[in-house]
Amino acid sequence: MSYLQDFLNSLPFWPFILLVLVFFSVKIVNEYQRVVVFRLGRFNRVAGPGIVFIIPALEWIRVVDLRTLTTPVAQQETITRDNVPAKINAVIWSKITDPARSIISVVDAPYAVVQVAITALRNVIGRHSLDEVLKQQDDVGNDLLLSIDKVTEPWGIKVERVEIKNVEIPESMQRSMALEAEAVREKRARLIKADAEFEAATKLAEASEIISRNPSALELRRMQMIAEVGAEQNTMTIIMMPTEFVDMARGIAKHMTTNG
Numbered sequence: 001m002s003y004l005q006d007f008l009n010s011l012p013f014w015p016f017i018l019l020v021l022v023f024f025s026v027k028i029v030n031e032y033q034r035v036v037v038f039r040l041g042r043f044n045r046v047a048g049p050g051i052v053f054i055i056p057a058l059e060w061i062r063v064v065d066l067r068t069l070t071t072p073v074a075q076q077e078t079i080t081r082d083n084v085p086a087k088i089n090a091v092i093w094s095k096i097t098d099p100a101r102s103i104i105s106v107v108d109a110p111y112a113v114v115q116v117a118i119t120a121l122r123n124v125i126g127r128h129s130l131d132e133v134l135k136q137q138d139d140v141g142n143d144l145l146l147s148i149d150k151v152t153e154p155w156g157i158k159v160e161r162v163e164i165k166n167v168e169i170p171e172s173m174q175r176s177m178a179l180e181a182e183a184v185r186e187k188r189a190r191l192i193k194a195d196a197e198f199e200a201a202t203k204l205a206e207a208s209e210i211i212s213r214n215p216s217a218l219e220l221r222r223m224q225m226i227a228e229v230g231a232e233q234n235t236m237t238i239i240m241m242p243t244e245f246v247d248m249a250r251g252i253a254k255h256m257t258t259n260g
Contacts, residue, residue, distance in 0.1 A: 024056040034099040035061040046099050064099040068160060071110055073117045075166075078125040080133060087168040088125060088133070090144065092117050098156025106155045113152055113159070120147040130169065137164045 029035050029048030037044045037052075039059045047061075054061060075089040094113055096102045102109045124143045125133060133140055141162045149159040 025053055027052045027054060027061065029063070032065060032067050034064050034066060036064060036099050036103045037061050043100060043104060062103050064096055064102060066096055066099070068093055068095045069110060071114055071117075072165070073114060073121060075168075076118055076121050078122050080125055080130045081127060082129045084130045085170060086125065086130065086133065088121060089165050090117065090121060090141075091163050091165050092148070092159060093161040094152070094157055094159045096156055097158045101154070101156030109155060109157055112155065113148070113157060116148050116151045117144070117162070120144055120151075123147065133164070133167060140164060 027035065029050060029052050031049045034046050034048045035052055037047055037054060037059055038061070039055070044059065052061070071092045071094065073090040073092060075087050078086055078088055080086055092113060094110075096109065106112045121144060124140060124147055127143070128136075128140055141164055144162040144164075145159050148162065152159055
């Protein structure tokens with residue numbers, strides 16, 4: 001111990017004090033941070049990034065993170081404009097744009113943003129119907145963003161994005177929506193079938209008009225249909241040939257015999 005005391009006594013006193021002062025007066029601030037410097041309790045300046053010098057015992061600092069903060073909003077029970085109860089949670093992306101105001105104007109800025117978001121979520125959902133909440137979530141999110149940012153702007157906090165994460169509705173409403181969706185699908189299927197039948201009827205009408213101008217074509221089509229039915233049923237079919245066809249066949253046979 002005597003050797004240690006002798007060593008300490010041999011050290012120069014002022015360099016040691018100077019080293020301590022430098023240690024407490026120099027701060028290293030990261031690129032994504034800023035420090036709010038207070039002197040004797042009053043705001044003095046915003047400093048950083050890099051090396052920041054402060055006066056020990058007279059100045060102290062509060063470090064502020066400027067990166068975007070992702071904050072979840074716990075599930076809230078709300079009522080839509082058409083009186084449907086819904087449980088909704090959301091996610092907020094925000095960042096500090098004014099370090100001084102974020103320290104001086106509000107206590108615990110991230111917590112304050114969440115509380116504002118909870119109130120805004122209930123108010124905004126109350127101005128939209130259930131269909132809008134389910135189908136137009138981007139528009140609802142933009143309304144939430146504007147409502148929240150209006151409150152947080154004086155605190156030096158910018159809300160960059162708000163998204164609705166999940167929407168829960170009562171089971172009875174889910175069943176009703178499922179029945180409605182099924183009815184819409186059935187309606188669409190019937191319309192498609194009706195369009196197909198209309199198109200087929202139009203084509204048949206055009207075909208009948210063409211055939212009516214040539215009776216022989218009608219007989220040929222009838223024979224083709226009878227042949228197809230016979231082939232499908234694997235049965236023998238007796239056909240009553242019109243007189244015109246018989247006379248025509250006789251004439252062709254006679255002509256071939258004469259030429260032969």
